[in-house]
Amino acid sequence: MEDTTKLNVSKLGTKQYWDDFYSLERQNFKENSEDTGECWFNDNDAEQKMIDFLDENIGSYRIAADASMLDLGTGNGHLLFELYENDFHGQMLGVDYSEQSVQFANEIAKSKSLDEKIRFKQADIFQSEWNPGKFDVVLDKGTLDAIALSGIKFDDGKTVVDIYGKIIERILEKDSVFLITSCNFTEEELIKIIETDKLKCWETIKYPVFEFGGVKGSTISSVAFVKTQ
Numbered sequence: 001m002e003d004t005t006k007l008n009v010s011k012l013g014t015k016q017y018w019d020d021f022y023s024l025e026r027q028n029f030k031e032n033s034e035d036t037g038e039c040w041f042n043d044n045d046a047e048q049k050m051i052d053f054l055d056e057n058i059g060s061y062r063i064a065a066d067a068s069m070l071d072l073g074t075g076n077g078h079l080l081f082e083l084y085e086n087d088f089h090g091q092m093l094g095v096d097y098s099e100q101s102v103q104f105a106n107e108i109a110k111s112k113s114l115d116e117k118i119r120f121k122q123a124d125i126f127q128s129e130w131n132p133g134k135f136d137v138v139l140d141k142g143t144l145d146a147i148a149l150s151g152i153k154f155d156d157g158k159t160v161v162d163i164y165g166k167i168i169e170r171i172l173e174k175d176s177v178f179l180i181t182s183c184n185f186t187e188e189e190l191i192k193i194i195e196t197d198k199l200k201c202w203e204t205i206k207y208p209v210f211e212f213g214g215v216k217g218s219t220i221s222s223v224a225f226v227k228t229q
């Protein structure tokens with residue numbers, strides 16, 4: 001049977017693409033400070049659903065109003081800014097391998113006077129020296145989708161998708177939560193990619209389901225995982 005967790009390679013999987021993308025968004029922001037750029041999966045209300053999920057689950061595992069949070073592939077940092085607006089005031093860090101993204105997110109943070117509260121740093125999460133510490137909540141909105149399109153393989157033949165679960169496991173404490181939203185992978189595929197012996201599926205977020213030719217599906221999936229040991 002075809003392994004549907006393997007996606008085609010695309011320019012959306014290159015750093016150059018994201019540098020160009022955020023360079024343009026920075027330019028737009030310079031011209032109009034109201035324009036903080038693209039909010040991925042806005043049509044599905046995914047960002048709000050992720051925030052609502054965390055809000056409704058305060059007290060479960062390590063989810064708390066002062067939980068430390070790390071946003072992987074943060075882009076313009078929108079998710080962290082919205083979490084802050086929604087009264088999550090723990091230590092917040094956004095990382096992205098695109099320097100343009102990090103500069104853009106920092107410029108937005110300054111404009112909101114949140115540069116002391118939310119930090120943004122440049123990092124490629126697959127670099128072996130990347131070691132940001134451990135967090136209560138780790139977030140991914142559209143980042144695995146971009147990563148999967150890179151086609152990058154390591155010397156042992158493993159792809160970036162193959163090792164993603166292990167990367168996440170490393171930056172979580174016991175009872176920390178990883179919440180991911182994807183438009184490329186189904187819930188089942190996300191579970192297959194991310195679960196390890198220590199990282200287990202906890203909950204999924206419900207989205208409207210479409211039906212086509214007798215097959216039911218959703219265009220977007222959000223799954224929460226917990227580090228169990």
Ligand SMILES: C[S@@+](CC[C@H](N)C(=O)[O-])C[C@H]1O[C@@H](n2cnc3c(N)ncnc32)[C@H](O)[C@@H]1O
Pocket residue numbers: 018038039040072073074075076077078079095096097098101123124125126140141142143145146147
């Ligand atoms: C689809 S965008 C999503 C951006 C943001 N999470 C959002 O929802 O607006 C994917 C992001 O992942 C970042 N990215 C891709 N590969 C990465 C890597 N290896 N390390 C860090 N960031 C990466 C890209 O630069 C881009 O900002």
